[in-house]
Amino acid sequence: MKRFVTISFVLMSVFGYSQEPASELWFSAAVPVTFGKTKNWQWHNDAGYRTNGISIMPHQYLYRTGIRKFFSEQWSAATGIAFFSTRVGYKKADHEFGNEYRLWQEINHQYKVFQQLSLQNRLRIEQRFFEAINDKDAYKALRLRYRIGLTQKLSSKWSVQVADEYMRQLQQDQFLFNQNRFMFTAQRHWNKDVQVQAGYMWLLRSTSSQHIFTISFQKAITIDGNKNGNR
Numbered sequence: 001m002k003r004f005v006t007i008s009f010v011l012m013s014v015f016g017y018s019q020e021p022a023s024e025l026w027f028s029a030a031v032p033v034t035f036g037k038t039k040n041w042q043w044h045n046d047a048g049y050r051t052n053g054i055s056i057m058p059h060q061y062l063y064r065t066g067i068r069k070f071f072s073e074q075w076s077a078a079t080g081i082a083f084f085s086t087r088v089g090y091k092k093a094d095h096e097f098g099n100e101y102r103l104w105q106e107i108n109h110q111y112k113v114f115q116q117l118s119l120q121n122r123l124r125i126e127q128r129f130f131e132a133i134n135d136k137d138a139y140k141a142l143r144l145r146y147r148i149g150l151t152q153k154l155s156s157k158w159s160v161q162v163a164d165e166y167m168r169q170l171q172q173d174q175f176l177f178n179q180n181r182f183m184f185t186a187q188r189h190w191n192k193d194v195q196v197q198a199g200y201m202w203l204l205r206s207t208s209s210q211h212i213f214t215i216s217f218q219k220a221i222t223i224d225g226n227k228n229g230n231r
Helices: 002-018
Strands: 023-031 032-034 043-053 058-070 076-086 095-110 117-130 139-153 158-171 174-189 195-204 208-218 221-224
Touching: 043 076, 058 095
Parallel strands: 023 208, 032 221
Antiparallel strands: 023 043, 032 043, 043 058, 058 076, 076 095, 095 117, 117 139, 139 158, 158 174, 174 195, 195 208
């Protein structure tokens, strides 16, 4: 009984400190635009809406854009900017949002392990600039993110993916663990240009963890440089 009380007290202390809801909903949409005569360039676009707990109350808005270059079927690199607006707290009374701007660069590699199984690696670097809010001065940070994933194609319409992303952040001369994201998603391919994903993410921070349920939509657009048309 004493052990149960002690464990309960520790858990309450952790959740009380973090003030984070146990679960959140993350919605996102992406519209990549591929162009060039050999279709080796892409305009990256994605936007997201993240809730404050299991509700419709917003906790964060985001928009990311950039340019991607495909060097081969296996290798690509991208760079761009992003904007994030995040509620400063998790209480309903917290109406203030803080803004963050990012510069980001990434390199991607995809390797076909078997005919229907592929391995993805992504290294992303982010320069983060946070504007001042009511009780905190403006600051900046550098974050490194490494993501590895396996995608299994089940049929022409369905595939599943398991992935893990590890992040460390340099801030005030300290290079510390930032978070880790373990993800499982199922993908429905309506056609070669449209897909919908639904998944689960376990997000681990240094003082807490969250269960994230994700839904994302993607519509790919190709601009044919030879025919000067859209597909």
